[in-house]
Amino acid sequence: MKNNQNPADSSNAPKFQKKFYFSRRKYCSFCKEKIKFIDFKNYKVLENYVLETGKILPARVTGTCSYHQKQLSKAIKRARHMAFLKFIEPKRG
Numbered sequence: 001m002k003n004n005q006n007p008a009d010s011s012n013a014p015k016f017q018k019k020f021y022f023s024r025r026k027y028c029s030f031c032k033e034k035i036k037f038i039d040f041k042n043y044k045v046l047e048n049y050v051l052e053t054g055k056i057l058p059a060r061v062t063g064t065c066s067y068h069q070k071q072l073s074k075a076i077k078r079a080r081h082m083a084f085l086k087f088i089e090p091k092r093g
Contacts, residue, residue: 026063030072038071040078043085050076054088 030038040046049057049064049072056076059069079085 028063028065028068030068031065035068038068038075040075040082040084043079046072046076046079046085050085052089054086 038045049062051057056073059066062069064072076085080087
């Protein structure tokens with residue numbers, strides 16, 4: 001046995017176990033459906049990209065490309081202005 005080795009560590013096992021994290025690759029759903037322009041009047045689609053607090057979900061969470069993310073944020077803001085979407089949800093309770 002070498003001087004620096006502990007007798008309890010005589011096995012060849014690593015000191016820590018690495019956990020593997022698998023995440024699905026994100027993709028732009030608008031590119032997949034070949035949507036050129038995101039319309040603010042289609043508020044059912046826009047509701048999926050807004051939190052209950054009224055915040056617009058970022059592209060790193062939704063997976064939308066930068067081209068469609070800019071259109072998406074502008075469409076959400078227009079839909080809010082035209083009262084298709086709420087700015088914030090009222091608190092219940």
